[in-house]
Amino acid sequence: MSEKKLLGDERRDWLLHTLKSRGIPITGGDLAKESRVSRQVIVSDITLLKAKGEPIIATSQGYLYLNPNEGAHHEKTVACQHTPDRAEEELNLLVDHGVTEKDV
Template sequence: MTGSDRRDKILNLLKNKNKAVSGSKLSSELNVSRQVIVGDVALLRASGIHIISTPRGYILNDNKEDNYIIKTIACKHDKEDIEDELNTIVDEGVIVEDVIVEHSIYGQISGNLHLECRRDVKEFINKLNSKETSPLSHLTDGVHLHTIKCKDEKTYEQVVNSLTEKGYLY
C-alpha cells in the first residue's frame, strides 16, 4: 500500500466514525507504526484537511457546526475540581471543545478536548491522572478558557449559572 493509499484509508476511517479513532487503532488496522499514522495525519492536515487530535484520538472536522453556537468561558479552579467542572458543562448537553491558557512567554496555548458526555470526561481524567503531568491550567494558577458548543443561548446561560453557583467561573 502506498502512503497516498494509506492516507485515503485514514480519511475514510475518520469519515465513517462518529467518534474519535485512536492512533493505535489506526496503526493496527493499517498494519503500520503509530509514528507512521502521526506523519500521515500531519500530511493530511498540511493538505488542508481539518483533523482534530483529542485525548481519545483523531476526529475529522468537516466544519459542520450542526447549528451550535460557539462560546468561550473563563474559569478558575484547582486540579481537584476539573472533573466536576467538565461534568457540569457536559451535563447541560454542551460540548467542551478545548482548554486554553495564556502563557507569559508562549502566548496562547490550547489543547483539544472535544468532550461530549461524562464518559468522555472520565476518560480524560483517567489519562490526566495516569500520566505524571499537570493540566494546562497549572501554568496559570487555575485560570483557563474553554471553547464550548451549545444548542442555544438558553443552554449557554444554564452552563454559566451552574458554573457560577459552583464558583468555577472566573
C-alpha cells in the same frame, strides 16, 4: 481491511475515509493496527493531511475529523489552577484562541 500493509497515498485516503465515516475519535494505535503500520507512520500521515487542510484534530480519545458542514459543537470542561488575580488573564487567553465560555 486486507491483510496487506497500506502504503502512502492509499493509506492516507483510507485514513480520511475511516475518520470521516466513523465520526468518533480513533486512536493512532488503532489506526496503525488496522492499516498494518506503526503508530508513528499514522502520526506522520495525520500531519500531512492536516497540512493539506483536512480538519483533523487530536483529542484525548484519538483523532477526529471535523466536518465543517455539520456545524460540529464540542463542549469541554477546563479545570484550572491559578490565583484569583489571574482569572481574567486566563479567560482572555482562552477567548483569544477561539474558545467560547459557557460558565465560569
